[in-house]
Amino acid sequence: MMAQTLLITGATGLVGKALVKQCLAQGDTVHYLTTRKSKIATQKNYKGFYWNPQDNAIDLACFEGVEVIFNLAGSSIAQRWSKVAKTSILSSRTQALALLHSSIETHKFPITQIISASAIGIYPDSKTRYYDEKFQGTDASFLRSVVKSWEGSLKPFQTLGVKTTALRIGIVLDMHEGALPKIMAPIKHYLGAALGVGDQWQSWIHINDLVRLFMFVLESKLEGVYNAVAPNPVQQIELTKLIAKQLQRPLVLPNVPEFALRLMLGEMRAIALESQRVCASKIQNAGFKFDFLELEPALEDLMA
Ligand SMILES: NC(=O)c1ccc[n+]([C@@H]2O[C@H](COP(=O)([O-])OP(=O)(O)OC[C@H]3O[C@@H](n4cnc5c(N)ncnc54)[C@H](OP(=O)(O)O)[C@@H]3O)[C@@H](O)[C@H]2O)c1
Structure with missing residues (x-):
């Protein structure tokens, strides 16, 4: 594929950093939008631009030479869900997407596609369902x-002739950030449960596969909604056991009861307790090949 200039929002986060690395490695130029002025770097192929969706502020120079946007911006859900946090x-x-949309509409920037993060949290908590992208049900929960x-905010791009893709991301496994180090820490200290x-x-995906999946969607110009999870989700106990095995630690404590999680985490305990068994067939049928189909080799690779 020809080298191109990509605009990335949320580029300073867990997924963003890995995606930027891949884009630069394959010769693309990255423009990125950040809400933190301290994070603005200007190198030949890697240029930061300030924005603040809350204030409708954006440096429009970020769109120069750009046809495709990767949208990853969003404040972390791994914080106590106070009213302000919610x-x-x-x-x-929603405001990040609205600001990108109004900028493209007003200035007629020739954007052809926006590939946005979404999340498997769109699927209701269920121990029995197996979710594919056609599922339409919902419930009244915050997530x-x-x-x-979030996905609804992508719709208005279509009337501008911009292709939209939403990737419903599962639990991203990375050694340094996100869920994995948080689950590993107590296990390392013999406090795992x-x-x-x-x-x-728990429907998970190895960070490298997620980056490859974003690039696959870009190259194949895939439109619509795709689950971004490995084909073999596991139950929470299995995840905990496999991590303990990799760390060579015993699991001696009983499970952490739900009431304790409610006390510790409040409403946000949903992240740990909700069940979403999510299907990867649609992206596989589109031709994507996962490097990590099963959890154990994924953990082995990450923890090597
Ligand atoms: N990690 C996962 O397991 C997972 C699972 C499902 C879905 N996702 C979704 O995938 C996306 C990327 O995930 P991630 O783990 O890389 O997230 P992350 O590490 O929390 O990074 C998100 C980025 O969003 C930007 N951001 C934060 N608050 C913002 C605000 N108020 N306005 C605009 N931008 C803001 C930040 O960039 P600046 O500080 O540079 O502005 C931050 O680096 C997120 O939207 C997340 O919800 C992640």
């Missing part, structure tokens, strides 16, 4: 409403 979790996502609005009953499904 507002920020939702509005950081569901956030992800629905499954969360809740432990039978909740």
Whole structure:
């Protein structure tokens, strides 16, 4: 594929950093939008631009030479869900997309596609369902409403003739950031235990596969909604056991009961306790080949 200039939002985060690395390695130029002025770098192929979706502020120079946008921006859901945090979790996502949209519309920037992060949190908590992208049901939970609005904010791009793609990302496994180091820490200190009953499904993806999946969608110009999870989700107890095995630590404690998680995490315990068994067939049928199909080799690779 010819080298191109890509605009990335949320480029300073876990997924963003890995995606930037891949884009630069294959010779692309990266423009990125950041809300932190301290994070603005200007190198030949890697240029930062300031924005603040809350204030409708954006440096329009970021669009120069850009046809495709990777949208990853959003304030972290791994914080206590106070009223203020909830507002920020939702509005950081919807306002970011609204600002990109109004900028493209007003200035007629020739953007052809926006490939956006979404999340498997769009699927209701269920121990029995096996979710593919056609599933339409929902419930009144905070996570569901956030992800629905987030994906809904992509729709207006279509009337501008911009192709939209939403990648419903599962739990991203990375050694340095995100869920894995948080799950590993107590296990390392002989304090590991499954969360809740432990039978909740966790649909995960290795960070390298997620980056490859974003690039695959770009190269194949795939449109629509795709689950971005490995084909073999596991139950929470299995995840905990496999991490303990890799770390060569015993799991001696009983499961952490739900009431303790409620006390520790409040409403945000949903992240640990919800069950979403999510299907990867649609992206596989589009031709994507996962390097990490099963959890054990994925963990082996990450922890090597
Ligand atoms: N990691 C996962 O397991 C996972 C799972 C499912 C979905 N996702 C979604 O995938 C996306 C990327 O995930 P990630 O793990 O890389 O997230 P992350 O590490 O938290 O990074 C997200 C980035 O969003 C930007 N951001 C934060 N608050 C913002 C705000 N108020 N307005 C605009 N931008 C803001 C930040 O960039 P600046 O500080 O440079 O502005 C930050 O680096 C997120 O939207 C996340 O919800 C992640």
